[in-house]
Amino acid sequence: MEPHGSRESPPREGSSFPGRWPSSALGQAFSHILHQFAGQESRRGKARNAALRDLSALLEAKECDQLFEGSDTSLRGMPEMLGQVAKALEKYAAPPEGPEGGSDRHSEVAEKAAAVGLLFLKLLRKVETAKNSLVCPAWKAGLRHLAGPVYIFAVTHNLEQPWISPKSQGVAGQVLALLLQVTECGSVAGFLHGENEDEKGRFTAVMGLLKPDLNKDSWKNNPATKHVFSWTLQKVTRPWLSQHLERVLPPSLLISDDYQTENRILGVHCLHHIVLNVPAADLLQYNRAQVLYHALFNHLYTREHHLIQAVLLCLLDLFPILEKALHWKGDAARPSTHCDEVLQLILMHMEPEHRLLLRRTYARSLPAFVKRLGILTVRHLKRLERVIIGYLEVYDGPEEEARLKILEALKLLMRYTWPRVPCRLVVLLKALLKLICDVATDSSLTPESVKSTLLEEATDCLILLDRCSQGQVKGLLAKIPQSCEDNKVGNCIRRVQQVSEGAPYNAT
Numbered sequence: 201m202e203p204h205g206s207r208e209s210p211p212r213e214g215s216s217f218p219g220r221w222p223s224s225a226l227g228q229a230f231s232h233i234l235h236q237f238a239g240q241e242s243r244r245g246k247a248r249n250a251a252l253r254d255l256s257a258l259l260e261a262k263e264c265d266q267l268f269e270g271s272d273t274s275l276r277g278m279p280e281m282l283g284q285v286a287k288a289l290e291k292y293a294a295p296p297e298g299p300e301g302g303s304d305r306h307s308e309v310a311e312k313a314a315a316v317g318l319l320f321l322k323l324l325r326k327v328e329t330a331k332n333s334l335v336c337p338a339w340k341a342g343l344r345h346l347a348g349p350v351y352i353f354a355v356t357h358n359l360e361q362p363w364i365s366p367k368s369q370g371v372a373g374q375v376l377a378l379l380l381q382v383t384e385c386g387s388v389a390g391f392l393h394g395e396n397e398d399e400k401g402r403f404t405a406v407m408g409l410l411k412p413d414l415n416k417d418s419w420k421n422n423p424a425t426k427h428v429f430s431w432t433l434q435k436v437t438r439p440w441l442s443q444h445l446e447r448v449l450p451p452s453l454l455i456s457d458d459y460q461t462e463n464r465i466l467g468v469h470c471l472h473h474i475v476l477n478v479p480a481a482d483l484l485q486y487n488r489a490q491v492l493y494h495a496l497f498n499h500l501y502t503r504e505h506h507l508i509q510a511v512l513l514c515l516l517d518l519f520p521i522l523e524k525a526l527h528w529k530g531d532a533a534r535p536s537t538h539c540d541e542v543l544q545l546i547l548m549h550m551e552p553e554h555r556l557l558l559r560r561t562y563a564r565s566l567p568a569f570v571k572r573l574g575i576l577t578v579r580h581l582k583r584l585e586r587v588i589i590g591y592l593e594v595y596d597g598p599e600e601e602a603r604l605k606i607l608e609a610l611k612l613l614m615r616y617t618w619p620r621v622p623c624r625l626v627v628l629l630k631a632l633l634k635l636i637c638d639v640a641t642d643s644s645l646t647p648e649s650v651k652s653t654l655l656e657e658a659t660d661c662l663i664l665l666d667r668c669s670q671g672q673v674k675g676l677l678a679k680i681p682q683s684c685e686d687n688k689v690g691n692c693i694r695r696v697q698q699v700s701e702g703a704p705y706n707a708t
Contacts, residue, residue, distance in 0.1 A: 283345025317371030
């Protein structure tokens, strides 16, 4: 089978494998297809379409059954040749370089991807046939060169992104499934890190293909690269990820340091995965943990609530690693930690914040910070008191997420810092009673279940406040039930009074 046109081979500058291209007719045919993909810009569109037709016909030809025989010296170098063809096909189907195009360009990419996907299916079926044959020993070498580009293509067009269509996504899914079948892998994770300890996996090869497109000058040229990297990274977990730390940390930091919020969030998710799946000793080595901390801390000055949420979750998992490097001597005051620094900044931002989405984001993370610091939260008590009182006063919408999280933080705060609570009794009691009255008389669209939860949480705080103050709350509330006309408020106060007076305070 010989395609039409010239037989000249493509340029070989920068080739990474030794030897010559295969000298057989089959090798010449593949060389011609590569040459068509590497043609001049003015002819590239027509030449590439012709190359797809030629490759499809070539893969269906009987001569192509000899691809992986490996006994003929004229076929030497064929696995490398197939790898180059697969790379060219993957690049051909990739989303356009530069800023992402409109719907017309996306539909064009989807059409290309569907066509290329069908070719990859044919190639993988050839590998599978050779694998089951006794006369095709070169199939392993062929698969080794094909697996990386085929995987990148399949992931690029299998993710939910603007450049896919139902057809291209379906074909990409079939390509990925057949690739796992041919490589005898039960999952993508197994494909990347190996199905067992003796198997090396293909993560290194995939990262080697992605690396040229993941430096500071090129990572935005292909809009799919960052998503393929992120999706692939999430599949590699403990204990395999640590050996690839030098490969995955720089691109993650690069993506997180972008000016676009979407990219920053994607980069922070990558960093969070690294924090969760790399041993603390590896992160502390060469001060990597400090680099991560400062990269994340700088994002706290933004006003994008999705980014703030991702950063705070990552920091909370990073703090235990950073604190492993701290040494405290019992005869001296405990040094302030990175958690102290972050909480101080969060409280400074929370106090004047008026945007509801940001208020909810900050409030959502506050209980975790209080729990993390424990008794050391006393360092931030004055500002925490102002923030808690201020947030309890403001209606937060039907779900009341911010006020519920603030009440949770208040309960934790009173448990950890109970000796300091009595001097703040009056202020906290007024804030809680005002909240109970506001919720009880609320006529907004807030569901009754949310109101009940709020009243229950506020009542729990009153009970805890009473225990911290050795029963002073009961004395102050003694005459309220007699004059209270609202049943909900009265029920809350009666519940506080019904708590047995001799109940010990549980500071845990």
